Amino acid sequence: MPMAASEIERLIKASIPDAEVTIRDLAGDGDHYAARVVSGSFEGLNRIKQHQAVYAALGGRVGGELHALQLETAVPQSENSK
Amino acid sequence: MTDANSRIADLVKSNDVVLFMKGTALFPQCGFSSRAVAILDRLGATYETVDVLQDPEIRNGIKEYSDWPTIPQLYVKGEFVGGSDIMMEMFESGELKQMLGAEA
Numbered sequence: 001m002p003m004a005a006s007e008i009e010r011l012i013k014a015s016i017p018d019a020e021v022t023i024r025d026l027a028g029d030g031d032h033y034a035a036r037v038v039s040g041s042f043e044g045l046n047r048i049k050q051h052q053a054v055y056a057a058l059g060g061r062v063g064g065e066l067h068a069l070q071l072e073t074a075v076p077q078s079e080n081s082k
Numbered sequence: 083m084t085d086a087n088s089r090i091a092d093l094v095k096s097n098d099v100v101l102f103m104k105g106t107a108l109f110p111q112c113g114f115s116s117r118a119v120a121i122l123d124r125l126g127a128t129y130e131t132v133d134v135l136q137d138p139e140i141r142n143g144i145k146e147y148s149d150w151p152t153i154p155q156l157y158v159k160g161e162f163v164g165g166s167d168i169m170m171e172m173f174e175s176g177e178l179k180q181m182l183g184a185e186a
Contacts, residue, residue, distance in 0.1 A: 048164055
């Protein structure tokens with residue numbers, strides 16, 4: 001069953017409150033999305049842990065109900081970051 | 083340790099670079115797996131692939147092994163590196179080349 005982009009965003013923000021979430025529906029079918037998630041909570045986490053945090057927020061839907069989610073994660077840019 | 087787990091552990095330990103994917107390197111059965119293969123080929127990497135579509139036990143087991151819900155999954159020197167999105171980021175930043183180059 002397809003998932004709405006707004007629902008994906010809601011779930012991510014429910015568990016990562018400071019997340020800036022940008023979602024694109026790649027195929028227009030409500031089933032293939034690309035998401036970019038930027039959050040200060042990712043600071044100090046490697047990419048795997050950052051992605052796992054997003055997958056956890058989506059509560060097991062990725063790979064099942066949500067077939068294809070291209071994911072990009074980042075820490076907010078600041079003066080201190082490289 | 084379950085049987086699937088020990089089989090996966092054997093695979094990642096006995097191959098320096100191993101990609102768990104849907105289909106084969108020649109005939110990937112999913113766009114994400116295809117992208118992962120393309121990245122490894124572009125880097126001229128020597129790698130083994132495991133077709134999870136041929137092996138339901140591994141297909142389910144690999145997701146628990148790495149706590150990662152999707153396939154493909156790349157392992158280098160026994161360590162989980164990531165799925166195709168992370169591979170692409172690391173390809174673009176040169177990190178993946180460095181990681182694989184160090185294997186040669």
